[in-house]
Amino acid sequence: VQIFYSRAIEAGFEPNVLPLKILPEHVQDAPRFGRPSKQTDKVKEQIIQQVRRDRYGREKSCADVAGALSLQGVNISRTTVWRVLREAGYRKTKPTRKPGLTQEMRSARLK
Structure with missing residues (x-):
């Protein structure tokens, strides 16, 4: 102390x-042991922007994000994308599914 x-x-x-x-x-x-991260803050920001851009569009997998970034010249794996998003506070979710309207419900709405 x-x-x-x-x-x-x-x-x-x-x-x-x-x-x-x-x-x-x-x-x-203190100096840390282990391999230093290859990902820069710029790459991490690109990953987060890629997810935020289509937030209300179709769902994207980590492989989709990694593929889109590879088209921009950033070589990154889907596992690294998942790790960066997890550190940024994002969690995996599934879209909610609601049952469709039955014929009785449709006719009740029109009355």
Whole structure:
């Protein structure tokens, strides 16, 4: 804890000022292990825009979005599209189906 405290003070944290405010500049993320992401923010934004553009049109699968982006020169897999959309808060859904009107219902409406 002392190491974090001393680093925060070096970064500009003021412990004597009330209320205590710990800003993102006061703390730093440790280096992470693992492979870094190849997808840039621009590509992620293109994926989200592709979904938003036809929001009320026909439903699109992740493979459809990946195919449309490949026509624009972005080489991306459907799994990556799914991952980006999931991180952005999108969830898979199925369209709701409503039963059609029966002949009795139609005649009742016309009366």
